[in-house]
Amino acid sequence: MSGPQRPPVLADVAERAGVSAMTVSRVLNGTANVAEATRTRVEQAVADLGYRANTAARTLAGGRSRxxxxxxxxxxxxxxxxxxxxxxxxxxxxxxxxxxxxxxxxxxxxxxxxxxxxxxxxxxxxxxxxxxxxxxxxxxxxxxxxxxxxxxxxxxxxxxxxxxDQAAGARLATRHLLDLGHRTVHHVRGPRSWIDAGARASAWRRELRDAGRPVGHCVTGDWSPHSGYEAGRRLAADPDVTAVFAANDQMALGVLRALHEAGRKVPDDVSVVGFDDTPESAYYEPPLTTVRQDxxxxxxxxxxxxxxxxxxxxxxxxxxxxxxxxxxxxxxxxx
Amino acid sequence: MSGPQRPPVLADVAERAGVSAMTVSRVLNGTANVAEATRTRVEQAVADLGYRANTAARTLAGGRSRxxxxxxxxxxxxxxxxxxxxxxxxxxxxxxxxxxxxxxxxxxxxxxxxxxxxxxxxxxxxxxxxxxxxxxxxxxxxxxxxxxxxxxxxxxxxxxxxxxDQAAGARLATRHLLDLGHRTVHHVRGPRSWIDAGARASAWRRELRDAGRPVGHCVTGDWSPHSGYEAGRRLAADPDVTAVFAANDQMALGVLRALHEAGRKVPDDVSVVGFDDTPESAYYEPPLTTVRQDxxxxxxxxxxxxxxxxxxxxxxxxxxxxxxxxxxxxxxxxx
DNA sequence: CGCTGCCATGGTAGCGCTAACATGTAGACC
DNA sequence: GGTCTACATGTTAGCGCTACCATGGCAGCG
Missing domain, CATH: 3.40.50.2300 (Response regulator)
Incomplete structure (x- = not known):
């Protein structure tokens, strides 16, 4: 009857190309030297048959699984x-x-x-x-x-x-606020156990120190908008706060809301920077300045x-x- | 010298248990009958040796890859x-x-x-x-x-x-609003190409029809908060709108903001229901009534x-x- | 011209496991 | 007691591929 129901195996390719199985394997893996003409013939046979190497067999025989x-x-x-x-x-x-x-x-x-x-x-x-x-x-x-x-x-x-590079991101955010003319920057950081949270917080602190500025408040959140809101309420109560760097966009959202409720306008009275560039952050009110992570x-x-x-x-x-x-x-x- | 650097294989287990490789395989796969005593002996040998079946070999020989x-x-x-x-x-x-x-x-x-x-x-x-x-x-x-x-x-x-069950979810949302006494419910739906968006929209429509209510406006968004905001602005302009069902929480967030800006209080003037129960939605202002998908x-x-x-x-x-x-x-x- | 060395290729022997069949044992039933 | 059946286990033969070593051919070289 008709063609092979069973998918072609390496031996089928070898037969069709008129070479040994080993040579086909070599072509497939690009190991060792194979004459140009032979290689072409094998590749043609592979294409003709629609051959796909069997992963399990390769892994078993060769040790590599790809x-x-x-x-x-x-x-x-x-x-x-x-x-x-x-x-x-x-x-x-x-x-x-x-x-x-x-x-x-x-x-x-x-x-x-x-x-x-x-x-x-x-x-x-x-x-x-x-x-x-x-x-x-x-x-x-x-x-x-x-x-x-x-x-x-x-x-x-x-x-x-x-x-x-968390440190670079945190410094970018902090520097941006300083460059705008803010005297210092306050920080809403992420939880202690998170590596990124610590890295962002220490880079924020370092940037301020390097610039010879006083280090602002550092409030710890848990990444949630709610924790950002709580932090924002505390910061909003202090009239000296004009710049806040939140360690992620969700907390920044909470800060925005808290400031809004406290009647402090963003960005006129207080500037806020987030971190992440989530899809939503461009649609916040106002659209959020943030640090994009690729x-x-x-x-x-x-x-x-x-x-x-x-x-x-x-x-x-x-x-x-x-x-x-x-x-x-x-x-x-x-x- | 010491034990085997090479991890144990099935044959090692067989030898230690004093049975054939096949019997070990049967114990491992739970196929066919194996005497209770033999099974125990094999399991002991497996445990002693810390034997793990080789996936590639199993796949190659048996056809199943797990x-x-x-x-x-x-x-x-x-x-x-x-x-x-x-x-x-x-x-x-x-x-x-x-x-x-x-x-x-x-x-x-x-x-x-x-x-x-x-x-x-x-x-x-x-x-x-x-x-x-x-x-x-x-x-x-x-x-x-x-x-x-x-x-x-x-x-x-x-x-x-x-x-x-998108339909059930959409009906729950719609019915909840009707049960509260709203005359009808308006909808912010997701994009045409999305299956879920269509399912939610038609169930919303059906629920209203079944209840003999007029069918409210249906505005199409793209799941983003921004599109929800746009839709919300349109709905806010209509004083008859008292209940909105948004097809996801992000759009519901946009609706909330638009209503807020239009001076319409949620939930006093307008009720809003979302869909998804994202981690954020409990922290929206006000916390969002929504449909939780497990x-x-x-x-x-x-x-x-x-x-x-x-x-x-x-x-x-x-x-x-x-x-x-x-x-x-x-x-x-x-x- | 005979040796070395390199290149292209082939043969063989598994990798570790399981399907399929074969064997051996014990009880069931007439 | 002998055949039948059911069950527990063993034997054989690969699954499809690649490592390893072997082979043959041909250029280079003294």
Missing amino acids: TLGVVGVETPYYGPSSVVFAIEAAARASGHAVSLVSLQRTDAAEMRAALDRLRLAHADGVVVLAPISAAVDAVADLPPDVPHVIASADPTAGLATVAI LREVGRRSVELVLAIIAGDAAEQHASVAPELVVRGSTAPPP | TLGVVGVETPYYGPSSVVFAIEAAARASGHAVSLVSLQRTDAAEMRAALDRLRLAHADGVVVLAPISAAVDAVADLPPDVPHVIASADPTAGLATVAI LREVGRRSVELVLAIIAGDAAEQHASVAPELVVRGSTAPPP
């Missing part, structure tokens, strides 16, 4: 999905599949279990999304069985990391780095993605 | 990440790994390529997150090579689906259904998750 693992931390605040999707896109571009594992908690045991699952899935490398210090610590404690990269963490000795770039660079580590030619263990200040309507010179 | 594929559509509005994470959690609970592929566009070619990639990854089954009609159509056109389930789509002939449950049920289809004992091709009305401060009887 799969990257991603460990995601499940949280309603952080936007890990864009990083995950960016990782997937970058991995796809390099011919890798993506295996996903998520963490309910971020203790060492869960992290260990997650990495174990990815080893079971034969992941060639792993990208860990670890916005919380405890998660980084958990990874640091693990033996590096599988090459891994931590995304969104500060450069740490012994760990490969990729992150938004999370897609973080994903891309993470894949790049983990592939370099796998290949054994990672020149640099840390990659940093520059954030960008987006000036909108919530900042102006002080009254 | 991997589920997820096709995600990348969009800033929909919250697919919670569904993805829920799928991962459910898959993990059933002993499956998760392979992720994302779509930049939602045409048939991209969808085909995505499913092809997952077939290459030997996915036993696939869950497609397809909030846009075009994506569903693309799947419907494909041969069902691999068992698949569409999440967040209306029940469609020939396709297995799991979805929030997206985690959608993920869980999707995995359940696709596993049932794989096993060949799917009693029902469609699963529906009931939404829930969350009454907060944005709704009250009409003035």
Whole structure:
């Protein structure tokens, strides 16, 4: 009867091209030397047959799976999905599949279990999304069985990391407000356990010190708009406050509302800067000046780095993605 | 010297337990009958050696990979990440790994390529997150090579689906407003191409018709707060408008702002209901009455259904998750 | 001209597991 | 007691691919 119901295998390609299976394998993997004519013939046969290499067999025989693992931390605040999707896109571009594992908690045991699952899935490398210090610590404690990269963490000795340059972003925000003429800047920071929150807060403080300015109030929130609102009420009560830097856009939203209720106009009386550039922030009232993080770039660079580590030619263990200040309507010179 | 550097394989377990490799395999897979004593001995050997079955070998020899594929559509509005994470959690609970592929566009070619990639990854089954009609159509056109389930789509002939019962949610919202005494309800709907938007809009209309009420205005937004704001300005201009049902919380936020600016108090003058119950909505001013979608449950049920289809004992091709009305401060009887 | 060395290719032997069949044992029933 | 059946287990043969070593051919060289 008709053609093969069963998908073609390597041997079929070999037969059609009139070469051995080994030669086909070499062409497919680009290893060793193959004569130009032979290579062309094999590639033609592959195309004719619509051959696709069997991943399981490749993994079993060769040890490599062309799969990257991603460990995601499940949280309603952080936007890990864009990083995950960016990782997937970058991995796809390099011919890798993506295996996903998520963490309910971020203790060492869960992290260990997650990495174990990815080893079971034969992941060639792993990208860990670890916005919380405890998660980084958990990874640091693990033996590096599988090459891994931590995304969104500060450069740490012994760990490969990729992150938004939080310090640069926080300094951009603070400097922008100082440049407008504000005497100092007050800060609504994120929770203690979050790496990014700490990085933003200390860079804010450093920028003020470097500029020889008094350091403003620092109120701790939990990333939620509500916590921003609470912080905003406290800051609104102080007439000296003319500039606020909130560690994320959601808290900035809360600050905006609190200031509005207190009758202090933004940006005429008080300027507000956020961090993240969420899709909503351009529609806030007024549109929010904020620091844009290119999370897609973080994903891309993470894949790049983990592939370099796998290949054994990672020149640099840390990659940093520059954030960008987006000036909108919530900042102006002080009254 | 010391123990095996190489991780233990099935043969090691067999030897230690004093049985054949096949028997170990049977114990591991729970297939066929194994004497109780033998099973215990094998399990002990597995535990002693810390044996983990090799996924690649299992897949190659058995055809099953214990991997589920997820096709995600990348969009800033929909919250697919919670569904993805829920799928991962459910898959993990059933002993499956998760392979992720994302779509930049939602045409048939991209969808085909995505499913092809997952077939290459030997996915036993696939869950497609397809909030846009075009994506569903693309799947419907494909041969069902691999068992698949569409999440967040209306029940469609020939396709297995799991979805929030959008109609029930929209009716809950509408009925709540009618029950409070409003004469009719106006609607800010989502974009045409989105399945959920259409489902919510027609259920809103149906509920009003069933109640014998006049059908209010229906304004189309794009899910963004800005579009909600625009819609809200139009509705605010009409003094007869006392109740608005927005198809998502972000647009509801825009409506709230527009009403506020127009000097119409919420909920005293106008009641507003959203849809989604995002983490922020409880912190809006006033806190938003909305329809909660249990997206985690959608993920869980999707995995359940696709596993049932794989096993060949799917009693029902469609699963529906009931939404829930969350009454907060944005709704009250009409003035 | 015979040796070395490199290149292109082939053969063989698994990687670790499971499907399919084969075997052996014990009880059931006439 | 013998055949039948059911169950517990073993044996064999791959799944599709790649590592490793072997082979043959040909240029370079003294």
